[in-house]
Amino acid sequence: MNKIISIGIIGGTGSMGRWFNNFFSAAGHKVLVSGRTTDITYTDVAKECNVVVLSVPLTAAVSISKEIGPLMREGQLLMDMCSLKEEIVISMTDNTKADVLGTHPLFGPFTDSIKGQNIVLCPGKGERWLKWIENEYASKGAVLCTMDPLTHDRHMAVVQGLTHFTTICMARTLQKMNMDAGNVLSCSTPVFKINYNLIGRLFAQDLDLYKSLINKNKNFKDVLEVFISAMDEGKNALLSGQDESGTLFMENIREFFKDSCKDALKESNKIISALYS
Ligand SMILES: NC(=O)c1ccc[n+]([C@@H]2O[C@H](COP(=O)([O-])OP(=O)(O)OC[C@H]3O[C@@H](n4cnc5c(N)ncnc54)[C@H](OP(=O)(O)O)[C@@H]3O)[C@@H](O)[C@H]2O)c1
Numbered sequence: 001m002n003k004i005i006s007i008g009i010i011g012g013t014g015s016m017g018r019w020f021n022n023f024f025s026a027a028g029h030k031v032l033v034s035g036r037t038t039d040i041t042y043t044d045v046a047k048e049c050n051v052v053v054l055s056v057p058l059t060a061a062v063s064i065s066k067e068i069g070p071l072m073r074e075g076q077l078l079m080d081m082c083s084l085k086e087e088i089v090i091s092m093t094d095n096t097k098a099d100v101l102g103t104h105p106l107f108g109p110f111t112d113s114i115k116g117q118n119i120v121l122c123p124g125k126g127e128r129w130l131k132w133i134e135n136e137y138a139s140k141g142a143v144l145c146t147m148d149p150l151t152h153d154r155h156m157a158v159v160q161g162l163t164h165f166t167t168i169c170m171a172r173t174l175q176k177m178n179m180d181a182g183n184v185l186s187c188s189t190p191v192f193k194i195n196y197n198l199i200g201r202l203f204a205q206d207l208d209l210y211k212s213l214i215n216k217n218k219n220f221k222d223v224l225e226v227f228i229s230a231m232d233e234g235k236n237a238l239l240s241g242q243d244e245s246g247t248l249f250m251e252n253i254r255e256f257f258k259d260s261c262k263d264a265l266k267e268s269n270k271i272i273s274a275l276y277s
Pocket residue numbers: 010011012013014015016017034035036037038055056057058060061081082083084104105106107108109206209
């Protein structure tokens with residue numbers, strides 16, 4: 001396989017597209033960017049590039065895969081970066097003779113380096129390009145994990161769906177209690193400050209993306225049911241008026257997480273130190 005690969009990024013005008021343009025360009029590859037208003041069209045990159053990357057919102061990625069998939073040939077790679085994998089991997093696989101690979105970088109566009117970052121790979125079709133991308137990412141220090149699209153989406157219902165849902169609901173709580181930065185940060189603890197920053201981080205970015213990570217993941221409703229039942233349990237155990245039931249509830253949870261709590265304490269201490277350095 002040639003060392004220098006031509007890579008066409010559809011949506012390369014967007015935040016992740018720009019990030020991967022820099023990444024692949026720094027690795028010595030030739031990158032073409034295509035968007036709805038660029039001179040280089042989707043058809044150009046589908047016909048000319050070894051690798052075509054869909055870095056657009058999920059609905060657009062599915063429809064573009066149907067448009068350009070049939071234009072691509074054996075020996076090329078069609079891949080995507082969408083945050084949900086089932087629908088797009090099926091659509092790419094069904095619509096092209098090219099190799100197909102679903103990928104999900106589990107980091108955002110403000111990340112300095114790929115080193116240490118997780119990337120999920122969902123192979124669709126073909127081995128050759130899979131090995132190429134594994135090498136491109138792993139050689140720069142990314143941590144790769146291969147899984148099928150359904151398993152990926154089930155995990156993301158928790159990793160992204162639940163995480164962002166709880167952040168949004170905590171934000172709503174603060175809003176209802178009129179606790180904005182001006183009247184709450186002066187008496188915040190480090191942990192509250194981190195949570196407050198995570199709220200701001202979400203609302204400073206693309207709300208449609210966060211919304212889609214919750215409401216386009218069909219597994220999220222089940223996760224939410226579990227979460228609501230956990231809140232009920234927590235309320236009963238901690239507000240029952242019997243101190244012991246709160247202790248038992250929390251000890252039971254600690255038993256599940258075991259030694260990872262000590263590691264998490266060390267890791268979170270680093271975050272707190274960085275916050276004040
Ligand atoms: N942001 C993250 O943290 C993150 C992390 C991992 C994965 N992802 C995934 O990466 C993909 C891109 O996300 P992003 O954050 O880079 O989004 P973005 O900044 O909004 O960029 C996406 C690009 O897609 C194009 N686009 C937008 N709407 C479109 C439509 N309806 N039809 C066709 N093209 C459209 C736009 O390019 P033109 O206007 O030039 O056409 C835009 O620049 C998404 O699938 C997302 O789930 C995002």
